[in-house]
Amino acid sequence: MNFLKILARNLALGPSTDPFPFGETFTPKGLRGRVEFDAENCTACRYCEQVCIGGAIRFSKTPEGMRFLLWHNTCTFCGLCEFYCPTHAIHLTEDWHLAHGNEDKYAMVENGLLPTIVCTQCGAEAIAIAPNPTAFKEPATEGQKEQYRHLCARCRRKFLQGAL
Ligand code: SF4
Ligand code: SF4
Incomplete structure (x- = not known):
């Protein structure tokens, strides 16, 4: 096919790209985009912090509890x-709208807090965490998960042993 035929065919087919950002585009299925954190389901195991290839995740202890911070600027979406x-x-979403000005880079963070609580059994100070599913012999009920979240580490062990 000579050049003119290719040109004529492509003109007949029309654009093969989207006009984004001046028009609509689509999100490919399975795209690895902005990371989301859900403190309600976090066990504070900190695996995510250890395996994070970009060093984007940090947990830190504060008087309010265990703070979670993720820098989207540093995340490699691995x-x-x-x-x-x-x-x-913690999971990746399909949201790729992360373009921002240089002055906004410190605002590109995902925040979370595992709050400091008082153990409902012994009154000790603790961090509210979700149970790791492998800790339960049978799948945990919502009531058991809620009870677990309000116990200190020592009482959690007793709870899992059925001693509470
Ligand atoms: S449970 Fe929490 S600390 Fe553990 S890997 Fe998931 S998000 Fe990270
Ligand atoms: S996706 Fe981002 S936050 Fe998660 S481990 Fe990879 S670099 Fe770290």
Whole structure:
């Protein structure tokens, strides 16, 4: 096919790309985009922090509890955090709208807090965490998960042994 035929065919077919950002485009299925964190389901195992290839995740202790911070500027979207998380508390979304000005880079963070609580059994100070599903012989009920979240580490062990 000579050049003119190719040109005529392509003109007849029309554009093969989307006019984004001046028009609509689509999101490919399975795209690895912005990471989301769900403190309610976090066990504080910190696997995600250890495996994060970009060093984007940091947990730190504060008077309010255990703070979670993820820098989207540093994230490589590798998906390791999601892969190793035992409860799907951290996962990649298909949201790729992460363009921002340089002055906004410190605002590109995902925040979370595992709050400091008082153990409902012994009154000790603790961090509210979700149970790791492997800790239960049978799948945990919502009531058991809620009870677990309000116990200190020592009482959690007793709870799992059926001693509470
Ligand atoms: S439960 Fe998931 S999000 Fe929470 S610390 Fe462990 S790996 Fe990270
Ligand atoms: S996707 Fe990869 S780089 Fe991004 S936060 Fe998760 S482990 Fe870190």
